[in-house]
Structure formats: C-alpha cells, structure tokens
Amino acid sequence: MKSIQSIILLVFGLLCYTSVSAQYGNGYNNGYGGGSGYGNGRGMGGMGTAGMDRSLMQAQQTNPKKQKETPAEEIAAQLVEQMKPEVKLDELQAIAITNVLADSMKEQGVLLKNESSSQEKKIEQINALREVTNKKITAFLNPDQVEKYTNFMDNLKDDKKSKSKKKKKSKESKEDTEAIKEKE
Numbered sequence: 001m002k003s004i005q006s007i008i009l010l011v012f013g014l015l016c017y018t019s020v021s022a023q024y025g026n027g028y029n030n031g032y033g034g035g036s037g038y039g040n041g042r043g044m045g046g047m048g049t050a051g052m053d054r055s056l057m058q059a060q061q062t063n064p065k066k067q068k069e070t071p072a073e074e075i076a077a078q079l080v081e082q083m084k085p086e087v088k089l090d091e092l093q094a095i096a097i098t099n100v101l102a103d104s105m106k107e108q109g110v111l112l113k114n115e116s117s118s119q120e121k122k123i124e125q126i127n128a129l130r131e132v133t134n135k136k137i138t139a140f141l142n143p144d145q146v147e148k149y150t151n152f153m154d155n156l157k158d159d160k161k162s163k164s165k166k167k168k169k170s171k172e173s174k175e176d177t178e179a180i181k182e183k184e
Contacts, residue, residue: 072101072102072103072105072106072109073098073102075101075102075105076097076098076099076101076102076105077098079101080094080097080098080101082152083097083149083152086148086151086152087141087145087148087149087152088145088148089145093140093141093145096140097137097140100133100136100137100140101133101137104129104130104132104133107129108126108129111125111126111129112126134153137149
C-alpha cells in the first residue's frame with residue numbers, strides 16, 4: 001500500500017514539475033518572457049507585445065508565405081484530360097503520355113532552378129527538352145492523332161499568348177488609372 005502511494009505521489013510530482021517548467025519556457029524560447037524566464041521585463045505586459053509568444057512572431061517573419069507548387073503529375077494529368085477528347089486518346093496512351101509529360105515537367109523544373117546556367121542556356125535546354133518530349137509523345141500516337149496533337153498544342157500556345165496579352169493590358173490599364181488618380 002505504501003509503495004502504491006509513493007508511486008502516485010512521484011507521478012503527481014513529475015506532472016506538476018513538467019507543467020510548471022513548460023509554462024516558464026525552460027530554455028526552449030517559449031513560455032512567458034520569450035524563453036529567458038519569467039520576470040525579465042519582457043513578458044505579460046512588459047516592454048513587448050502584451051503577452052504574445054515571440055517565437056511565433058519570429059517564425060512568421062522568417063518564413064514568408066510560399067505558394068504551394070502543384071505536383072508535375074497533377075499538371076500532366078490535367079493536360080492529358082484536356083487532350084483526350086481532342087486527340088482521341090485511349091487509356092493506355094493517356095497513361096503513357098501523362099508519365100512522359102510529368103517527367104518532362106520535373107526535368108524542366110530542375111533546369112529552371114539551376115542557378116549556374118545563363119538565361120540563354122536555360123532556354124536552349126528547355127527547347128531541346130520540349131523537342132524530345134514531343135518525339136516521345138508522338139511515338140505513342142498514330143498518324144491521325146499526331147496531326148490532332150499538333151493542332152492541340154498550337155491552340156494551347158495561342159491560348160497562353162492571348163492570356164498573357166490580356167494580363168499585360170489589364171496591368172497597363174490599372175497603372176493608367178492609378179496615374180490618373182494621382183494627378184487628381
């Protein structure tokens with residue numbers, strides 16, 4: 001009976017100690033006072049942000065929000081889904097082309113992130129990659145589908161160009177309206 005009481009008392013003591021040490025930070029840059037203990041003049045209404053945890057604020061400042069990158073497989077699958085009805089792909093062709101496009105997009109990402117290459121060299125490498133990718137894709141298609149694939153890709157390029165032109169025009173019109181407002 002005495003051993004059970006002593007074990008319960010020991011567990012209770014440990015739990016109390018851990019909650020108190022966690023509350024006071026205990027050197028982990030959290031808790032009251034920014035991690036250097038309670039009562040150092042910076043916590044709970046002291047010289048800082050009234051009781052806010054500074055470690056959270058520092059994490060927000062050092063980690064700017066990054067846009068989540070969409071995986072290459074997902075983008076390739078979306079592109080092939082658009083391509084299926086126009087090129088009349090069967091399921092096997094769709095899977096093979098999705099894999100080729102995903103690999104190509106991953107490799108293109110690596111090429112773009114390479115900081116040691118110049119801009120012209122990157123463009124040359126990407127164009128070479130695009131040619132290789134087109135050859136791999138056309139190898140899976142019959143002659144009728146190759147023509148439809150070429151038309152599909154041309155239309156896709158034209159759509160991208162028209163969207164970029166619209167963005168430029170809308171950007172210019174926004175700048176113009178801002179300039180007019182500033183003059184007034």
